Amino acid sequence: MKILKLFLLALSGLLFFISCDKIEAPFNENPAGNDTTKKYSRVVLLEDFTGHRCPNCSEAHIIAQDLLNLYKEKLVVVAVHAGFLAQPAGGIYTYNFTTPEGTELNNYFGLSAAGLPKGMVNRKKISGQYPLDKDAWGSEISNIINLPPDANIKITNNYNSSNRTVNIEVEAIFLNALNGEYNLVVQIIEDSIIKPQTTKTGGDVLNYVHMHTLRTTLNSTWGDSLTSAPITPMQNFIKSYANIPLGTDWKEKDCYVVAFIYRKDNSEGNQYEIIQAAQKKLK
Amino acid sequence: MIALLLQGISIKLFSQENNLGQISGSFQLDGQFYQKDSLIGAPAVPEKIGVIAYTQLFYTRGNFEAGLRYESYLTPLQGYDPRFKGSGFGNRYVKYTVKELEITAGNFYEQYGSGLILRTYNDWGLGYDNAFDGVKIRYNPYKGLVLKGLVGNQRNFWDKGNGIVRGFDGEIYINDLHEKLSNLKTRVIAGGSFVSKFQRDQDPIYKLPENVGSYSGRLDITYGKINIFTEYANKINDPSAINGYIYKPGNALLIKTSYSQKGLGISLGAKRIDNMSFRSDRTATGNSLNINYLPALTRQHVYNLASVYPYGTQEKGEIGFQGTMIYALKKNTKLGGKYGTGITINYSRANAIDKSQIHDTIPIGTKGTLGYNSNFFKMGKKVYFEDFNIEISRKINRNLTAIVTYVNIAYDIETVQGHIGAPKVYSQVFITDVSYRLKSTTTIRGELQHLRTHQDKGDWAMAMFEYTTKKWFAAITDMYNYGNEDKNLQIHYYTASIGFFKNTNRFMLSYGKQREGIMCVGGVCRTVPASNGLTLTITSSF
Numbered sequence: 149m150k151i152l153k154l155f156l157l158a159l160s161g162l163l164f165f166i167s168c169d170k171i172e173a174p175f176n177e178n179p180a181g182n183d184t185t186k187k188y189s190r191v192v193l194l195e196d197f198t199g200h201r202c203p204n205c206s207e208a209h210i211i212a213q214d215l216l217n218l219y220k221e222k223l224v225v226v227a228v229h230a231g232f233l234a235q236p237a238g239g240i241y242t243y244n245f246t247t248p249e250g251t252e253l254n255n256y257f258g259l260s261a262a263g264l265p266k267g268m269v270n271r272k273k274i275s276g277q278y279p280l281d282k283d284a285w286g287s288e289i290s291n292i293i294n295l296p297p298d299a300n301i302k303i304t305n306n307y308n309s310s311n312r313t314v315n316i317e318v319e320a321i322f323l324n325a326l327n328g329e330y331n332l333v334v335q336i337i338e339d340s341i342i343k344p345q346t347t348k349t350g351g352d353v354l355n356y357v358h359m360h361t362l363r364t365t366l367n368s369t370w371g372d373s374l375t376s377a378p379i380t381p382m383q384n385f386i387k388s389y390a391n392i393p394l395g396t397d398w399k400e401k402d403c404y405v406v407a408f409i410y411r412k413d414n415s416e417g418n419q420y421e422i423i424q425a426a427q428k429k430l431k
Numbered sequence: 432m433i434a435l436l437l438q439g440i441s442i443k444l445f446s447q448e449n450n451l452g453q454i455s456g457s458f459q460l461d462g463q464f465y466q467k468d469s470l471i472g473a474p475a476v477p478e479k480i481g482v483i484a485y486t487q488l489f490y491t492r493g494n495f496e497a498g499l500r501y502e503s504y505l506t507p508l509q510g511y512d513p514r515f516k517g518s519g520f521g522n523r524y525v526k527y528t529v530k531e532l533e534i535t536a537g538n539f540y541e542q543y544g545s546g547l548i549l550r551t552y553n554d555w556g557l558g559y560d561n562a563f564d565g566v567k568i569r570y571n572p573y574k575g576l577v578l579k580g581l582v583g584n585q586r587n588f589w590d591k592g593n594g595i596v597r598g599f600d601g602e603i604y605i606n607d608l609h610e611k612l613s614n615l616k617t618r619v620i621a622g623g624s625f626v627s628k629f630q631r632d633q634d635p636i637y638k639l640p641e642n643v644g645s646y647s648g649r650l651d652i653t654y655g656k657i658n659i660f661t662e663y664a665n666k667i668n669d670p671s672a673i674n675g676y677i678y679k680p681g682n683a684l685l686i687k688t689s690y691s692q693k694g695l696g697i698s699l700g701a702k703r704i705d706n707m708s709f710r711s712d713r714t715a716t717g718n719s720l721n722i723n724y725l726p727a728l729t730r731q732h733v734y735n736l737a738s739v740y741p742y743g744t745q746e747k748g749e750i751g752f753q754g755t756m757i758y759a760l761k762k763n764t765k766l767g768g769k770y771g772t773g774i775t776i777n778y779s780r781a782n783a784i785d786k787s788q789i790h791d792t793i794p795i796g797t798k799g800t801l802g803y804n805s806n807f808f809k810m811g812k813k814v815y816f817e818d819f820n821i822e823i824s825r826k827i828n829r830n831l832t833a834i835v836t837y838v839n840i841a842y843d844i845e846t847v848q849g850h851i852g853a854p855k856v857y858s859q860v861f862i863t864d865v866s867y868r869l870k871s872t873t874t875i876r877g878e879l880q881h882l883r884t885h886q887d888k889g890d891w892a893m894a895m896f897e898y899t900t901k902k903w904f905a906a907i908t909d910m911y912n913y914g915n916e917d918k919n920l921q922i923h924y925y926t927a928s929i930g931f932f933k934n935t936n937r938f939m940l941s942y943g944k945q946r947e948g949i950m951c952v953g954g955v956c957r958t959v960p961a962s963n964g965l966t967l968t969i970t971s972s973f
Contacts, residue, residue, distance in 0.1 A: 168627060168667050169640035175670075175678055175799045177638055203851050218635055261513045263717065275590040277514055283672040284714040287633035351852055 188323060190297040192289050193408050193425035194225045196267045196282075196360075197259040199233030200241055206347040208265035208282040209359065215286055222293055224406055224425045225360045226337055228253060231260025240344045240352065249335075249365035270422040271410060298324050301407050301426035307400060314430055316366070316389040318407045326379040329412040330423070332387055333371035336363045336394075336430065339402040363403070366392060374409065394430075403430035452492030457972040459555060460484035463508050468963035471922060472947050474509075481508040485521070485555065496526040509960045510950075511558040512717065514588040521586070522553075522562060533569040538562045541581055542724075543600040543624040547664040547683045547707070548647040550724035551585070557950070557957050561721050562586045563596065575607030585711045585720050592720045594630040594711030620651040628711045628722065637676060637799055643669045645681075645709060660687045664707065664723070670799075671713040674706050674747060677802030681706035683725065696757040700728045701750075705784055705805055708746035718955060727954025728753040729779040729818055732838065735910060736860045736882040736893050740842040742781060742816040744954035750810050753779040770826035779818045783811030817841040830869075836862040844887060848949060858884035872901035883914075890914025903931045910946060939968045 196212050198205040212225045229245035231254055236244045253259075259266045262279035269288040274280055280288060299322050306315040318334055337360045345356035365371075366389050374385045394400060408425040411418055462482040467475035485502040500522035504515040524537030540562055543549040553560045565583020572578065579600040584591035602622035606612045627644035645666035652659045664683045670676040682705050689698040702725075709723040725744045728751040732738045755777045760767035786795050786803040795803040820838040827833055838860040844853045859882070866876035880893040890913060897906040910924040926943030947961035 168644035169642045170667055171638050171640050171678060173678070173801070175638055177634070177636060203849065214636055258513055275587060275593070277588070277590075279514075281672055281714045281716060283676070286635050287631075287714075290633050290635040346851060348851065 188297050188300045189222060190293060190295055191221070191301075191425045191427075192219075192223050192270055192293050193406075193422050194223060194267060194269055194285060194289065195253075195271070196225060196227045197230055197254060197264055197279075198227050199229055199231055199235075199260070199264055200243070200245060200344060200356075200358075201237060201346045202231075202233040202264045203346050203348040205233075205265040206345060206350075206353075206356075208267065211282050211285060212267075213359070215289060219289065219293060221427075223289065224408075224427045226335065226362050226406055227358065227360045228259075228362050230254030231264060233260070233264060240354065241346075243343045245341075245343075245358070245361060247362055247364060249369040250362050252369045270425075271420045272418075272422075297424055298322065298326060299409055299424040301409065301424055303405050303407055303426055303428035305405055305428055305430050307431045309400070309431075312394045312400065313391045314394065314405075316392060316405055318387045318389075318426075319384060320374060320387075320407075320409055320424075321382060321384040322379045323381060324379075325381050326423075328415060329376040330374045330379070330409050331371040331412045332367070332374050332385075332407060332409050333369075334366040334387070334389060335406045336366070336392070336398075337361060337404050337406055337427075338363050338398055339404070340399070341402075360404075363395060363398060364392075370412075371410075373412070400431045404428060405430055452490055452495075454488065454490050455973060456486065456488040458484070458486050458970065460967070460969040461508060462967040463962065464965040465509070465962060466964045468944065468961065470919065471924070471944055471963065472961040473944075473963045474960070476509065478506050481506050483508055483511065483515075487522075494528040497524065498526075499523050507558070509962060510958050512588070512719070515558065517589050519589055521560065521589075531571040535567040535569075536565075538564050538586065539567045539581075539583075541567060541579070541598070543579070543598065543626070544622055544647060544649040545660070545662050545685055545726065546724035547662050547685055547726075548624050548645055548709070548723050549596075549598050549600075549626050551722075552724070554952055554955070557718070557952055557955055559718050559955060559957075560586055561719070564591055565596075575604040577602045577604075585722070587712070587715075587720055592711045592715070594628045594713075594720070596626065596628045596711050596722055598624065598626040600624040616654060618653040622649045622651075623647065626709075626722065628709075630711070630713060637670065639670055639713065640668055643667060643709075656690055656692050658687075658689045661685065666707060666709055669706075669709065669713065671708065671710065672716050673708040673710070674802070675796050676798045677706070677796060677800060679706055679802040681709070683707040685726065694759040694761065696755075698753075698755045700753045702726065702728050703750045703784065703807070704744070704746065705748045705807075706802070718957065725954065727751075727951070729781070729816065729954070730755070730777045730820060731953070732820075734836065734860075734862050734864070734878070734880060735895075735908075736880040736891055737820070737836070737838045737840075737862065738950075739882060739891070739948060740840050740844070740847075740856055740858060741949060741951035741956065742818075742842075742954065743847050743949070743951050743956040745781070745783075745815060745846065748784040748786070748805070748811075749781050749815060750784055751779065751781040753777070768825055768827070770828075773822075773824040775820075775822040775824075777818070777820050779816070780814065781816040783813035783815065785809035785811050813843060813846070814841060815843045815846050830867055832866050834862075834864040836860075836864070838862070854886050856884055856886040858882055858886075874899045888912055888915050888920070902933065903929070905929045908943075912946070935973065936971045937969070939966075941966045 196208055216223055216225055228250040230250045234246050236242050257278040259279050265282050266279035267285055268278055302319040304317040339359045341358040341361050342355050344354050347353055404427050406427050408422045410420055410422045464480050465476040483504045485500055487500045490497045502521040503518040507513055507515045522538040524535055524539055526535040540551045551561045563583035563585055567581040570578040581598045605619040625646045627642055629642050632639040632641050647664035649662035662685045666681040668678040670678055685702045687700040704725050710720045711722055712720045725746055727742055727744045729742045758774045760772040762771040785806045788795055789801050789804055793800055818840045822836040824834040840858050842856040844850050844856050862880045864878045866874055868874050876897045878895040882891040893910045895908040906928045908926045913921050915921045924944040924946045926941050928941035930939035942965050945962045948959050949956045950959050
């Protein structure tokens with residue numbers, strides 16, 4: 149009997165030896181590609197909380213860009229500069245990338261407090277936490293990106309070059325019947341801002357190309373309420389934002405309008421979760 | 432406010448031993464009241480007070496044991512991971528022994544060998560708890576053979592980590608196997624482990640291994656006054672956030688030898704770590720979800736200024752050495768003095784490992800490749816840490832004891848603390864520690880310390896005076912950064928503390944400034960942000 153016990157234990161020990169996945173090169177996945185046959189598709193929002201004096205953040209920027217290259221128009225990335233390492237500081241780091249709304253989001257969801265770089269995918273809570281490590285972004289996005297969408301957002305921009313203002317119209321169409329209350333947030337982001345950035349292996353990079361930087365939030369941190377009544381399929385809402393001025397040093401050709409819808413109430417436990425995002429060139 | 436805190440919380444639970452079993456446990460509370468101090472870098476903390484506390488209960492009755500730990504981090508103190516915020520049962524388990532089989536279900540800690548392949552533990556001061564949540568068994572089929580197995584997830588703050596860990600360990604006490612062997616002067620223990628973890632691969636860019644296995648073998652030989660311990664661990668491809676998603680296998684080797692006789696002890700150690708961070712979630716960073724423990728082969732300094740530059744183990748790769756000699760000069764000799772003198776000499780060093788490109792066109796550490804090649808016996812150029820220290824302790828007369836210490840540390844602050852671009856720190860520390868016993872239960876102690884360096888924050892001087900009786904103690908400390916290049920930062924970090932002991936309860940209140948730094952225990956570190964204010968600590972056991 150004892151020998152049998154030992155044998156069983158040894159056998160289970162041996163079974164462990166089989167549980168090893170040795171991967172042979174090449175190590176990259178063959179990307180599934182985007183299915184462009186459907187009319188509406190889900191667009192996911194990735195918020196990359198970052199700072200110009202954060203050494204590991206440049207690695208997060210690369211990850212975000214790799215994911216953009218893979219998912220293309222199905223992914224929207226917003227880089228939110230917030231926290232201690234994003235503040236204007238001495239030396240070459242005098243530029244202010246921060247915005248009051250970005251700071252409020254950072255404090256509320258505890259991103260920089262958990263150590264940058266951190267991000268959120270559709271502001272979804274993972275294992276009870278909002279801040280998500282950069283290496284987990286890809287997996288979380290892949291989980292949700294191919295799910296059928298619950299809403300569609302159409303952005304129309306009308307840029308007035310004479311006074312550098314833009315009129316923005318956002319149309320939100322709910323595709324399914326949904327419970328809950330929903331808010332709409334509209335932001336402007338800018339690509340290719342050339343300013344210094346600390347990197348881990350390269351030290352201070354003077355002409356770093358900052359991408360998808362959050363420049364402003366049009367309708368306050370928590371956005372405008374779309375509806376509080378139960379939603380019926382194909383119900384739509386239109387919100388307009390007129391004469392929005394661009395900042396003096398923003399390059400209009402690199403600006404995009406970002407809009408997303410999120411759940412405001414917590415009756416089903418998924419408060420703040422974003423159900424759809426969209427991005428449209430400003431000019 | 433202060434009065435309220437002083438009244439404090441006193442725990443009086445009795446250890447009961449009767450047919451209904453025995454209850455025992457412990458309690459600790461740490462509270463901090465924050466004041467903004469921009470000069471030293473102490474931030475304004477919105478909630479103003481941080482309190483962390485735990486209560487640990489154990490219940491045993493015959494072969495049955497159960498434990499429960501309730502924790503509250505409201506809010507986590509500065510320097511602790513903010514993901515701890517909240518309260519709940521951080522640990523609960525039941526354990527039962529049936530003859531040779533011991534079963535534990537719930538949260539448990541475990542260690543295989545030296546911990547190179549698996550070690551989970553809890554360190555309240557560090558905010559470190561990587562306990563398993565699952566099932567563990569220990570089986571002792573016959574004398575001399577111990578088998579262990581476990582399966583579980585790991586604790587991830589108030590949730591469980593993503594990965595599932597499975598472990599198996601066998602240990603043979605050779606001398607206990609057979610009567611003839613038990614009489615041998617040489618005592619040998621041999622062991623081996625296998626640990627694997629499973630985590631789904633949902634990464635859209637890389638093909639990641641879902642099952643990652645590692646194995647290890649160890650040997651412990653004692654012959655008379657000499658002991659040799661060695662362990663080798665190897666892990667297959669494990670691309671992770673820590674190693675930059677490279678597919679290189681990892682390995683670690685640890686060798687320790689010691690010799691001890693009356694009045695003399697010598698110990699030597701060597702280790703080599705290459706890509707051996709092993710976590711149950713490949714995206715985890717910081718101090719969370721470690722499956723194994725990579726030892727620091729350095730001296731754990733106790734004195735303030737000797738701990739300004741502590742070493743944290745570099746899990747990506749390092750080669751380390753340590754040698755310690757403890758010698759007791761005999762009593763009633765010219766050198767030893769009337770009561771004898773103790774001398775401790777210690778030297779430790781940690782180097783980078785050798786790394787070379789796997790291919791001309793692929794830089795070292797490129798994501799999604801095999802990373803690098805490494806010659807096992809070659810050391811890399813960078814010296815991360817070097818520490819030479821000598822301590823002489825002498826009892827001068829019946830009441831007076833003096834300890835004099837010299838520490839010389841070379842510290843790669845850029846690698847160890849992440850201060851990008853900061854030059855290597857070379858520091859020398861002199862410490863004098865004198866204690867005088869006034870009465871049988873009353874002692875006064877004074878320390879004078881000096882740290883000399885041309886880098887980082889410059890020179891420091893420290894003085895401490897402490898008065899201890901049977902029931903209470905009081906201490907004042909001042910750490911003065913007089914050598915700081917910036918005159919505004921030549922600050923006195925003073926602290927006044929007072930404490931009370933009663934039975935097994937201990938209360939300590941201190942007020943003052945805390946300098947910014949890091950705290951490391953056994954090579955595992957956490958940051959200690961600058962703070963200014965009141966600190967309260969209460970501990971109790973029953």
